[in-house]
Amino acid sequence: MEEHKNEYHISFFKPTTEHARLNRNMVIWFVLIWVVAIFGFQLALYVLQKPTPEPVLKTFKASWPAVSSGQASTQELQDHSFATLSVLGKVFIKPEYRKVLDRTLSRSVLSLCDSAQKVDVMANIQDFRAVIASIDASQARIDEINTKDALSSKQKKEKIEPLQKEINAGWEQYSIAKEKLVVQLTPILGLETTDVRTRILPLELTSSLEPLTDEEKMIVEKAMDLYLIHNQSVLTDTKLFGFPFHYFYTAIFLLILFVGLCWLYCVRTDKINARLNVVD
Amino acid sequence: MMKKIILPILLLAMPALTFAATKSQSLEGSFKVGPAIILITILTLFVLVGILFRAKDTNDYYAAGRGISRVGSGMAIASNWMSAASFLGMAALMYGYGYHGLAYVVGWTGGYVLLLILMAGQIRKYGKYTAADFIGDRYYSQGLRAIGAIIAILISISYCVGQFGGIGLMFKWILGIPYGWAVLIGGSVVLAYTLISGMLGVTKNMQIQYVIIIVSFLIPLFILTFKFDYMWLLPQIGYGSVVSDTISGIPLAETKQLVNSLGHEFASVPAPEYAMPWDPSTGQTMFQWIALAFSLMVGTAGLPHVIQRFYVVPKARDARWSVVWGLFFICILYWSAPAYAAFGRILSANPEIGKLSKDAIVVYTAQLGEVNPLIVGLLAAGGVSAAFSTVSGLLVAGSSAFAHDLYVKVINPEAPPKRQLLFARLATVLMAVIVTLIALLDLALIGQLVAVAFSLAGCTIFPLFLLGIWWSGSNKAGAVAGLITGGLISLIAITYFIAGTQEIVLPFHDFVSYWLEAWYFAWIGAPLAILANIVVSKLTKPTPIEIRKFLIEKVHA
Secondary structure (H helix, E strand, O other): OOHHHHHHHOOOOOOOOOOHHHHHHHHHHHHHHHHHHHHEEEEEEEEHHHHHHHHHHHHHHHOOOOOOOOOOOOOHHHHHHHHHHHHHOOOOOOHHHHHHHHHHHHHHHHOOOOOHHHHHHHHHHHHHHHHHHHHHHHHHHHHHHHHHHOHHHHHHHHEEEEEEEEHHHHHHHHHHHHHHHHHHHHHOOOOOOOOOOHHHHHHOOOOOOOOOHHHHHHHHHHHHHHHHHHEEEEHHHHHEEOOEEEHHHHHHHHHHHHHHHHHHHHHHHHHHHHHHHOOO | OOHHHHHHHHHHHHHHHHHHHOOOOOOOOOOOOHHHHHHHHHHHHHHHHHHHOOOOOOHHHHHHHHOOOOHHHHHHHHHHOHHHHHHHHHHHHHHHHHHHHHHHHHHHHHHHHHHHHHHHHHHHHHHOOOHHHHHHHHHEEEOHHHHHHHHHHHHHHHHHHHHHHHHHHHHHHHOOOOOHHHHEEEEEEEEHHHHHHHHHHHHHHHHHHHHHHHHHHHHHHHHHHHHHOOOOHHHHHHHHHHHHHHHHHHHHOOOOOOOOOOOEEEOOOOOHHOOOOHHHHOOOOOHHHHHHHHHHHHHOOHHHHHHHHHHHOOOOHHHHHHHHHHHHHHHHHHHHHHHHHHHHHHOOHHHHOOOOHHHHHHHHHHHHOOOEEEHHHHHHHHHHHHHHHHHHHHHHHHHHHHHOOOOOOOHHHOOOOOHHHHHHHHHHHHHHHHHHHHOOOOOOHHHHOOOOOOHHHHHHHHHHHHHHHEEEEOHHHHHHHHHHHHHHHHHHHHHHHHHHHOOOOOHHHHHHHHHHHOOOOOOHHHHHHHHHHHHHHOOOOOOHHHHHHHHHHHHHH
């Protein structure tokens, strides 16, 4: 029995045939390449990375103490608005951060206006918000009508048509109101007309002038750090085929390597099998 | 034969398609005629192919008669693999989490290297129909066969939930109906299709589906790179500059009057968070990246419906080469998916666009890029095809586990083939109902839901196959110990995940949710299950001589 036990024993690490030994060696090499290529590179990224702020964070840090204490100069208010808009223009921001950033931006923008401008800007912001509210209300009515099973298609169409006209007119008003704010505020903020932030500005403004609480000020600082500091290194800053190197390596090269490893494994296995007369 | 099917369908659909080209306007909400016609045409084609190549007996139903070529099998592997998670979910994860999303790209491709060098040929040589068959025979236990079958069913259900979510999203987009109805309708169609065709039809269909999936995915990408003035001849490389532009921002002065379909300029503020590794704003860490990639890779090598594909090739050599072809075909899509995320990021940068459903970002990107509505419709239909091809494979794997491994091998070995087929079909219906009910809850992103199935497979089936093939010392007691360990970790992780979705706070919630998150708990579950298997095997009665002899003479000969 004991003899049988030894005779019929398979262990990857203790091959008993030439074929098994060659296969084991090949598998170990392939797994090593695979591990180092995937996880070794990520480890290198981690070791080399340094928290790197976007240039605009420096602008924010320089202006924030004065803005926060309500004693900012025109330049500081403009810098603060510019920095805040740089974060608000990002695709994903937590709603709680967006709310506070909108308020600090609005306060800075309104502080940059003289009394007459302020009244005018606030009225324009309110007009713009009213247009948005009206479009939303009409859309909500349409959605409500669409969900009413009791109405026939014809009845639904009759009810929806005037609402749709209202929405179309609303969008025209929306564009006018938005452009009015852009034209009015771009010079006040010292922005260039070709700056993408000018397109974001009207959407983020509120007409509230209430000062930020200490807690909200901390949120502003936290949000700016969170969205403006990134892990960068020589691997992320070097370019290859237009990609940041680390991105090319992970998204493109690793996949090429995987296909290459699989192809090589099959070719080598076929050769080993042929050499040792092993038939599948 | 195929020409006879495809040509009349295209001719019938052509007039309607011409009319429909001017209709599809909005990102969401309305019924889109063109995309709907394309979808119906493609589904009709699938069903016709399914009927023509339908399963005639159980051998056909389970393993397609083992008559599929290497390249054909590679295409089927790719089609089976490229699910809604690959087609829609991956771009969604990169769109939302930036570099962290690349862990899915690496995890879902790197696992094939493991699968090939550790298992593919040996699985074919073992010569069993299903994963549970292997487990039951290798570990000489009917109980383990039953448990293997139950795990295979659970994995199939878990995997299908994300797919049904993707089908629901695309049906919602095309038909302009609420998500719930879309899941119900889409689920019913995929169920009918799987029941009609069985696996032989599925395998033939998978080759057609691969072509549709890849063509529908690539065409909009060529258009987007061409339109927005990037290197369009090879968009998989050309989008590198899109990533760099996202990082540095695109000033209005440099947009060259390019706008999205809603009239917003092709401009954005600098967004390095999109591409920088584990950026703080994404809330993801390096550990999570590594754990996720590892879990997806070991999960790949443990998924029953993937393993099952190696039974349908004639020889072990074919099994190996079909992996190479399969992975190459898969990579064509995986090289391309990040491009959609990058374009999506810039095209949706204007806050006026509002919050978009991440899982539909592939389609939204094509829409925002003003790609012809018919091509966007083809893209959406490609998404549905991707989900269909995977779901049918999963439902077959799950129903095989029930009818073949549980019913015939454990409960009623004398069951005639007709009854086996009946039970397989009943199991398919039951699974589809369960999956639909869970999918309606809309628990997480498609890619994340699918990742749960990978971790579950990585903790349970992967250790059994790995040790079962490579170490004859692994015995029944060891397998039970490994299953208990892997199962326990899976149970904890999934319990905390479900509790989280219901806003129930369990003890050590933050700790467990971080270290054992539902998408990557196999990082620790798989090694611990392997360790438990080895330790207990060493301490208990050795594997019977017949099994060891079989391993030497058949599997490693």
